[in-house]
Each structure stands twice: as C-alpha cells, then as structure tokens.
Amino acid sequence: MLDVHRLRIFRSVVASGSVAAAASNLGYTPSAVSQHVTALQRETGLTLLERAGRGVRPTAAGLEVAAQADRVLARLGEAEAVVADLRSGRTGRLSIAYFASVGAAWLPRVVRRLTADFPGVRLDLTLSEQIADDPDARPDLQVAVAQTGFRAGAGFVAHHLLDDPYRAVVPADHPRAAAAEVDLADLATERWIDNDFARGWCRRNLLEACTAAGFSPRFDVEAHDYPTAIAMVRAGVGITVLPALGAVDLPPGTASVSVVRPEPVRSIFVVVRDAVARTPAARAAVESLQDAVAAGRPGAGPRRTLPTAGVPAATP
Structure with a gap:
C-alpha cells in the first residue's frame, strides 16, 4: 500500500528539483524528506530519483510514478473539497x-x-x-x-x-x-x-x-x-x-x-x-x-x- 503522504513529498522533490528545496517548501528538514523518498522507493521497489548536478531528477520510473501520483492527489483533493463542503453546509x-x-x-x-x-x-x-x-x-x-x-x-x-x-x-x-x-x-x-x-x-x-x-x-x-x-x-x-x-x-x-x-x-x-x-x-x-x-x-x-x-x- 503506497503512502499518500510520501507521494506528496516525492512530488514536491520532483517539482522542486532538489531535496533541500522540497524541504524548504514543505517546512521539513532535508533528512526527513530523504527518509520519506527512501521509504517510497523501498515500498515500490523502484529507483525513483537520480543525481543531477547539485539536485536530483526523476528516473523513467520516477516520472511514471509522479504522473500517477498527480492523479491520486487530484482525486484526493476532490474528496477533501467534498468533505469541506459537507462540513460547511454546502450540499449542492x-x-x-x-x-x-x-x-x-x-x-x-x-x-x-x-x-x-x-x-x-x-x-x-x-x-x-x-x-x-x-x-x-x-x-x-x-x-x-x-x-x-x-x-x-x-x-x-x-x-x-x-x-x-x-x-x-x-x-x-x-x-x-x-x-x-x-x-x-x-x-x-x-x-x-x-x-x-x-x-x-x-x-x-x-x-x-x-x-x-x-x-x-x-x-x-x-x-x-x-x-x-x-x-x-x-x-x-x-x-x-x-x-x-x-x-x-x-x-x-x-x-x-x-x-x-x-x-x-x-x-x-x-x-x-x-x-x-x-x-x-x-x-x-x-x-x-x-x-x-x-x-x-x-x-x-x-x-x-x-x-x-x-x-x-x-x-x-
């Protein structure tokens, strides 16, 4: 079972181009971000990132996982919006x-x-x-x-x-x-x-x-x-x-x-x-x-x- 939180962090690393930048954007330490990405790679059995100068870039497998993560996170966002609507009384x-x-x-x-x-x-x-x-x-x-x-x-x-x-x-x-x-x-x-x-x-x-x-x-x-x-x-x-x-x-x-x-x-x-x-x-x-x-x-x-x-x- 993939961890949604780790998918979010991985997508931030891909979008940011480095672990340090993702950590700054998310308010985490670089060590914590690295640990989550390492755990996601262990869960999937795939190498998702590779070194690129001072940053990182997704591998071919990483690009595909990132694309799938976008769909999962978008659908989760829709569900969260529905929940927010129900809480605030918006039912239509x-x-x-x-x-x-x-x-x-x-x-x-x-x-x-x-x-x-x-x-x-x-x-x-x-x-x-x-x-x-x-x-x-x-x-x-x-x-x-x-x-x-x-x-x-x-x-x-x-x-x-x-x-x-x-x-x-x-x-x-x-x-x-x-x-x-x-x-x-x-x-x-x-x-x-x-x-x-x-x-x-x-x-x-x-x-x-x-x-x-x-x-x-x-x-x-x-x-x-x-x-x-x-x-x-x-x-x-x-x-x-x-x-x-x-x-x-x-x-x-x-x-x-x-x-x-x-x-x-x-x-x-x-x-x-x-x-x-x-x-x-x-x-x-x-x-x-x-x-x-x-x-x-x-x-x-x-x-x-x-x-x-x-x-x-x-x-x-």
Missing part, C-alpha cells in the same frame, strides 16, 4: 463550462448572482471550447458556439443566447476606422493577424465567409487569443477579424467596424442538462446569461477608441 454542486470571451463578458454576472443567492452550491467552472461528444463528460451547463439549428441531444436542452456578428479590429488611424461597416472583400489585401490558435469553429466560420467573398486571408502573424491579436493591432502590425463579443472593450488606439457582404455570424447557446434544468441554481444561471446578453449586446454599432498622443506599441 453546479458545473459550468464556458469559452474565453464569454468568461470575460458574461460569467462574472452569473457567478455573482449564484454565489449571492445560492451560497450552499459549489460552482465548478471549466474553460472549454468544444461540446463533448460523450454526454457523460459534459457539465451541467455549457455556454458554447454552434451552428444555427443546433440540437443539444438526448438529455439536454439548448437555449439560444445570441447571434454574434464579426467585426474587424483596426488601428484607430486606419482609413476605415470611422466607417459603420466594411465589405469583407475590401479587407483582402490587409495584413491579417490570426487570433484562434485552436483553429476552432469560429475561425472556420470566418474562413468560409472569406471564401464566399472570393479570397483567402493571408495571415502574417499568428496570435493565440483575442487580447493578443488586438494588442498586435494596436501596435500597428495589421488587422484582425473576430466576433463582436471579443471586441467589447478595446484599448486606446484601436477601432472596430462591422463586417458585411457576407456577414459572418456565430450563434451562442447555453446547453443545460435535463437533470438540473429545473433546479433554482441552474435556472438562475440561464436567466443571468440572458440578462447579460440583454444588458450589453455587442455589435450594435461601430465601437472604437480614439488614439492618444504617443500611444506606445502594445506588448503582446
């Missing part, structure tokens, strides 16, 4: 998945209401771009992008939240910065900044619209997310095109313009598991999302911020 749990721009724009409102109105419910929040194929792997609620007419599948219901049109984010001194809209084809010769490292549905939707407009955008720079791409725009590197929800709070020196002819649009849904759909917390979460949409629909008009004198290049 609601899991919510969301994608990045929703996390910034809508999720704070949802979490604020749920924590205020349902202090007995633990919220499990997960960043996720895709709806899992396996129904058992899905959270209780998931805010997701899907095509119009999306069906949630057996055991789930989908509520349409928003049709989110795309906008071109350009430097504030760009010739089209003050325009209400721009034809997608007119952006064909621009220097494009990619903003979707995951190559997800939102990017594919944009590329499909560009194809319909008769061109394929040339991505000169690849950014991994919307904020980095917008920072690149502010620095004068090029333009980026993204859903309006990602362009709500633009920094000084940038502007956003509606993209039309064709107008790429993504549809946003909240998918709710039937088993929790009628619970007060789940209903409040859906209502809060709908309120957030109603309170600040993006894309209602040109959004821009005026340049300031000597605006420096943004750091990505």
